[in-house]
Amino acid sequence: MKLIGELSVPLIIIFVMLYALYRGTDIFSSMTAGAADGLKTVVGIVPALITLLPCIYMLRASGALDALCCLIRPLLSQIGIPSETVPLMLLRPLSGSGALAVGSDIIKQYGADSYVGRCAAVMLGSTETTFYVIAVYFGAAGIKNTRHAIPAALVADFAGFVAAAFFVRLFWG
């Protein structure tokens, strides 16, 4: 199962390249144009991370994060979620860059290949910035009464967190 992830990357790259070759797309200029777009994405993330990471580091240095984890641990251990990921779960639906900052803090603190680090990474990868998406879509469609969209989206987020912890435990536990 772990091999699938590692293998899928070179396989997807070669599949996309072969398909492009077959369709006669200019591979090199497409990839460099995309890479230039990627630079813009990174430039967009830098200011947000510079603002947010110091806040999160201060919170960790003060001991507040550990206290929060201890407080919620008994509740979360029932459903198998490591309490170290609480700050990530709280920020994930609200802010993409905030989640990236807090996720990187957790992964750095506990190690990228640790259980907690892997959990944080899977949580980050399997959920979205819920409130941002809701604001953009309903804003664009001009809808004020969002009915059950927010509760259903939060159910999806929560299910994603539980499943992330479950599958990491299943594969690496």
Next chain:
Amino acid sequence: MLFNLIIVIMVLFSIIFGILSGSITALAPAALDGAKDAVTLCLTLCGMICLWSGLMELMKRSGLSEKLSSLLSPILTRLFPTAARESETMFALSSNVSANLLGLGNAATPAGIKAAKGLKRLSGIDSASDELCLLVVMNTASLQLLPTTVASLRASLGSATPFDILPAVWLASLFSVSCGIFAAKLFSHFSRT
């Protein structure tokens, strides 16, 4: 607005906790460390994010994302019967889902917005229709084949095998989307239009 409040609360809490636990002197170096790490992190992430953006652009230009969206149409027609009445909305919808799958965030949002507008028009009501809620729920639960930012993050923080989490990410997102769709169907019976 909420987010501004959260930032202030984070700093306020660290100061209160710092005083209580006697670790107040650790705050200033931590803030500096955070700013420094933010830049290092972005630098190490930069290469991989750009490489993946390149590959994603290739998926777009070679027509692979269009191909995927036509493959997705049959499933989406069943989930969105109203959208299926208008080919333009259906096309925007399937482009949105396929762009999300391939990680083409820049393409997913405009297509999704077009689909949302189409769904609102077709539903003929001012509040969010069941299908519009479903579209939003599917977009808030990330369905992504290659969660490249996360993998890059793991790599830059010293993971030996940054992509080994992929199967876990796929299964977790699949579960999350299924729960979201189920919850949307269930809640739609109780929420008034």
